Each structure stands twice: as C-alpha cells, then as structure tokens.
Amino acid sequence: MKPPIPLVEAQARLLASVTALPAENVPVEAALGRCLGEPLAAHRTQPPADLSAMDGYALHLGEEGPWRVIGESAAGHPFPGTVGPGEAIRISTGALMPAGADAVLLQENATRDGDVLSLNGEGEPRARHIRRAGFDFRQGDELLPAGTRIGAAQIALALSGGNAALPVHRLPRLAILDSGDELAADPANCAPHQIPASNGAMLAAMARGLAGSINRIGPVPDDLDTLAHALEQASGADVIVTSGGASVGDHDLIRPALQTWGAEIDFWRVAMKPGKPLLVARKGATIVLGLPGNPVSSFVTGYFFLLPLLRALAGDRTPLPLPIPLPLGVDLPAGGSRMEFLRASLTDGKAMPVSEQDSSALRAMASAGLLIERPANAPAAPAGSVIPAYWIENGGVA
Structure with missing residues (x-):
C-alpha cells in the first residue's frame, strides 16, 4: 500500500487538471457569487462629465466675490446656461458642473443674501471639489479581470459601467452520495444500531452557492452493485462526492464500486488528520471525491478539497482557502x-x-x-x- 500523500500535493493534483466550465451570459444581479469568464470592459465613462463633489456654489476659480446667483444645478437636473464672471449657481453633490464654472465654494464657507453670495471668511473656492469626467473609469477600460468572483461591489461596478449582463462560468452540477448500512434517512426514527444520515446534508449546505444544482442520493447500503448503480444515477454531475466507505474495512466498498462503474482512481489517502482515507477518481469529465464517513473528517476534507474544486470549476482564480x-x-x-x-x-x-x-x-x-x-x-x-x-x-x- 502506497503511503499517504501530503495535503498540498493532493490539492495540487486535484486542481491541476481542472478546467473552468464554459461561460454564459446572465443578468448582472443573477451573477452574484459567480466568476467572470472574460475581462469586463466599461461601455461608458464614469463620471460622464465634471460633477460637483460637494454641496455649494459653482463659480470661477480665483474670484473673491461677491457673486450673483443665477440658477441651480441639481443631481439629474443640470443648469442649462453658462456661468460668467461674477456669477454663481447653487450646486448639489453629484450635479453637473455648468459651462464656465471651474470651482466649487463650499456651502459652509458662503453667506447668501437673496441672490448675492459672498465669502464668510471660513474658506475659498477650490477646484478639488470637482469630480472630473472619467475620474473612476473611462469607456473601454477593463473594470474587472477574468476570474473575478462577483459580489455586491462588483455588481454595482458592472452596472455603472453600462453592463446589463455578465459572462460568468457555469456553476458545477454536484451529486452527493451518502453510504453506509448504519445510516437512517429519518433522523427521528433510528434503531439502536443506526445513526441519522447527516453528512450529505452538511456537505450540501457547505456547497450551496458554489454549485448550480445539488442532487442528494442515499443513504445507500454497503453493497457493491447498489453503490455502482448509485454512481450511475449521479453520472450527469460534474462532481460526485461520496461520504463513507473510503477506508480499508471489509465493508468499505467505494473504491471497488468506482472501479466497477468504470472510474479511474487518481490517488487515495492523504497525510492529514482528520481525513486520511480521502480518494480522488475520474470518469470522463466527472470528478469523484470519496470523503471519510466520520462527520468531522467529512467536513474538514470537504473544506480543503470539495469547496476548492467547486470554485476552480466555476472559474475562481484563487480556489484554495487562505490561512x-x-x-x-x-x-x-x-x-x-x-x-x-x-x-x-x-x-x-x-x-x-x-x-x-x-x-x-x-x-x-x-x-x-x-x-x-x-x-x-x-x-x-x-x-x-x-x-x-x-x-x-x-x-x-x-
């Protein structure tokens, strides 16, 4: 029997041959949690024009006042005219800077009497209170690289860049197979020789959000033909995860069942505690993870192998957890x-x-x-x- 392989080597072997699943276009908000299949470009410039960064008055830089207030520019309602020497307009944060104005006098630094505006001695107009056109990004800029996982901020950025849909990798189809004669499907009705089947539900909960679909199979008894049939039922999945039956006991039948089904074992046993009897197998494009039956071992190996595998298939550039x-x-x-x-x-x-x-x-x-x-x-x-x-x-x- 070959000695167990180190964890880092096992993870590298698992992920080395993984190719991200094909990309598909989905509405931006439906892309949450998924990874970009290609770089995302901006279809518009943000801001599209010079905007005020503060509430105050737009006017000519360098003038000492007083000024005559001739109108207002509010967010979404720009001032239609031009600001000349000695003139100012009331302006709101995010409003379009009017033609002729190149500075903003902060509201708290100004005194206004009717249409007459003057400095109150607390400050002066500053050009830095303007957000220049293209300050955030310009049309054609790359907003996000391929492989970026889409979260709340990325959704806002994509929409601001004029994108209605995003090219994201398809999420993998996952099948989870619980095996063991001792497992009871009904947790409220267990005989003394049984335990509730909980690993499948635990692994499904861990994978939720990383899998496009989850097919639960079992509990499956410790019978070679029944296990091979259950694997055939799961054969449409991108990833099959088994829990239990991967060790060396007389009733640990996952390895022979995989071979009967036609899968090829890549490696078996990893030098980690808990989780030593982990195996990885493949049949065609389907990857099989055989996890230990003890629940903590199943959780830990699921954390270090199943979740990174699902992330890699979904196009994540950094699928492994970071300490x-x-x-x-x-x-x-x-x-x-x-x-x-x-x-x-x-x-x-x-x-x-x-x-x-x-x-x-x-x-x-x-x-x-x-x-x-x-x-x-x-x-x-x-x-x-x-x-x-x-x-x-x-x-x-x-």
Missing part, C-alpha cells in the same frame, strides 16, 4: 506525523482549541469557528505564538 495568522490562547503539545487540523474558536482575538477533537464529535465541530493548522511533526507551541488558522463559520463559503 489567517492568529495568536494561540493556550499551549499546544508537539504534533504527530500527519498535518493536523484542530477545531477551535476565536476567543478574545485568540485561537482556542475546543476540548473534544475526536473525528466523530459533531457538537464540538458545531461550536468551532476555526481550524488551527499544525504541520507534520510540529514542535510544541506556547500560548501567544502565532499560528495559521482557517475561518470555517458557515462552512467556509462566505
């Missing part, structure tokens, strides 16, 4: 021979491992908001030392 440096709240002993991820909470700005680290302990997992990364053969780490941690609240998808 956050945090100080430890307690001393940690030396680590073991595998990279380990400790469940932890953020307390007073410090990473505090939860008390129970067993890979079946869901209550401890649910109370954790972080994963502390401990390298293989890590030396003891005292409280206060800075360690890498991963934010996992909401499954790490936010």
Whole structure:
C-alpha cells in the first residue's frame, strides 16, 4: 500500500487538471457569487462629465466675490446656461458642473443674501471639489479581470459601467452520495444500531452557492452493485462526492464500486488528520471525491478539497482557502506525523482549541469557528505564538 500523500500535493493534483466550465451570459444581479469568464470592459465613462463633489456654489476659480446667483444645478437636473464672471449657481453633490464654472465654494464657507453670495471668511473656492469626467473609469477600460468572483461591489461596478449582463462560468452540477448500512434517512426514527444520515446534508449546505444544482442520493447500503448503480444515477454531475466507505474495512466498498462503474482512481489517502482515507477518481469529465464517513473528517476534507474544486470549476482564480495568522490562547503539545487540523474558536482575538477533537464529535465541530493548522511533526507551541488558522463559520463559503 502506497503511503499517504501530503495535503498540498493532493490539492495540487486535484486542481491541476481542472478546467473552468464554459461561460454564459446572465443578468448582472443573477451573477452574484459567480466568476467572470472574460475581462469586463466599461461601455461608458464614469463620471460622464465634471460633477460637483460637494454641496455649494459653482463659480470661477480665483474670484473673491461677491457673486450673483443665477440658477441651480441639481443631481439629474443640470443648469442649462453658462456661468460668467461674477456669477454663481447653487450646486448639489453629484450635479453637473455648468459651462464656465471651474470651482466649487463650499456651502459652509458662503453667506447668501437673496441672490448675492459672498465669502464668510471660513474658506475659498477650490477646484478639488470637482469630480472630473472619467475620474473612476473611462469607456473601454477593463473594470474587472477574468476570474473575478462577483459580489455586491462588483455588481454595482458592472452596472455603472453600462453592463446589463455578465459572462460568468457555469456553476458545477454536484451529486452527493451518502453510504453506509448504519445510516437512517429519518433522523427521528433510528434503531439502536443506526445513526441519522447527516453528512450529505452538511456537505450540501457547505456547497450551496458554489454549485448550480445539488442532487442528494442515499443513504445507500454497503453493497457493491447498489453503490455502482448509485454512481450511475449521479453520472450527469460534474462532481460526485461520496461520504463513507473510503477506508480499508471489509465493508468499505467505494473504491471497488468506482472501479466497477468504470472510474479511474487518481490517488487515495492523504497525510492529514482528520481525513486520511480521502480518494480522488475520474470518469470522463466527472470528478469523484470519496470523503471519510466520520462527520468531522467529512467536513474538514470537504473544506480543503470539495469547496476548492467547486470554485476552480466555476472559474475562481484563487480556489484554495487562505490561512489567517492568529495568536494561540493556550499551549499546544508537539504534533504527530500527519498535518493536523484542530477545531477551535476565536476567543478574545485568540485561537482556542475546543476540548473534544475526536473525528466523530459533531457538537464540538458545531461550536468551532476555526481550524488551527499544525504541520507534520510540529514542535510544541506556547500560548501567544502565532499560528495559521482557517475561518470555517458557515462552512467556509462566505
């Protein structure tokens, strides 16, 4: 049996052959959470003309006043005439600068008596109170590079750039297969020898927003032919995720079922804790992730393998999660021979491992908001030392 491969190598092997799914045009607001398939260009200039950056009066720079107020320019309602020497117009933030005016006197620096405007001694007209045409971007500029994930600010930018639709990569179709004779579909009706099937629901929740569709299959019993048939049911998916049955026991049948179905195993077993019995297989364009059955192991491997895979297929340029440096709240002993991820909470700005680290302990997992990364053969780490941690609240998808 080959030794487990390091986590970084396993992630690299998984993502190396991934090609982003084809792009499609969708309305801008429907592109939320998706990634651009090509660079996004501006179809208009923003601002389209010189605008006032403040409330006040538009006039000629360098004049000391007094001025005669001859009209008003409000946002969406420009002044139609020209401002001559000794003249001013009332202007609002975001309003078009009128012809002939090249400065804005702030409202708080002016005194007005009827149509007569004068300085109050608190300031003077400043040209810097003008947002020049093209200050933000000009027609033809690249607004966003390909691969950008669309969020709220990107939606606003795309619309401001005159884009009604965006070319975004299709989201992957995901199938999730729960397997195990011990799993009960009804959590309210479990025999003593059963446990509720929860991994599929957990993985579906983690993947929501990253998958275009999610097909839940199972629980499927530990039977070779039944498992192979379930894989065939899922064959239209871009990604199939199995939970359970990937280890070395007599009833761990995912590997032989994949081979019976016609898939080719890429690699099996990763040097990480929890999550060692992870496997990756392929059949045609479909990628299969075989995750461990213990719920914490399934969560952690889903976080480091399933979510990056879905992001990469959706065109994300940086699909892997990034660690956050945090100080430890307690001393940690030396680590073991595998990279380990400790469940932890953020307390007073410090990473505090939860008390129970067993890979079946869901209550401890649910109370954790972080994963502390401990390298293989890590030396003891005292409280206060800075360690890498991963934010996992909401499954790490936010």
